[in-house]
Amino acid sequence: QKEVEQNSGPLSVPEGAIASLNCTYSDRGSQSFFWYRQYSGKSPELIMFIYSNGDKEDGRFTAQLNKASQYVSLLIRDSQPSDSATYLCAVIGGSARQLTFGSGTQLTVLP
């Protein structure tokens, strides 16, 4: 089992819709959870981080964490074509030594 798993997609949503991206992780002691956005050929850029169970909102983005289910998600409201990118889930495990990434979900927002 991979340490961090994401649906690879591709995921397509129409402009203005809500995009929902999901991630599960295997290390129950994981402490910190991140969502990165990556445009093709570019460096990943951090868009959200979450440490506590529940929801965290920042503009059009909402991160949701459920440690009991070992599940973290990202919602993008009012999706825009500029949101089209690959979204990477990343987790710092219980040892705090490694930042482990999922394989990413490719999102396309259709105009």
Add this chain to the structure above:
Amino acid sequence: EAQVTQNPRYLITVTGKKLTVTCSQNMNHEYMSWYRQDPGLGLRQIYYSMNVEVTDKGDVPEGYKVSRKEKRNFPLILESPSPNQTSLYFCASRPRSAMNTEAFFGQGTRLTVV
């Protein structure tokens, strides 16, 4: 400006010719790491370093070496590159503490081994 700088950005080399990709950060971060990114596989960690003179293997260390003689620099060395090391490489740094540890990434190095 806080940044992680990788060089070169693009490199084409031949099998077996030793090469080094440099990485430097100006944020005084303790933790530095190298990732490679291949289609469908996401970012896979090659090596990481918790501090000067402290390095450890990540998930895919075979064929790579690193050193951490100074806090700011973390070069990636391919002693005898092979075509399966053709990939996009990223260096990243972050503070040591587990919480609030956004990783800052370099611009990436696209390596082709022929």
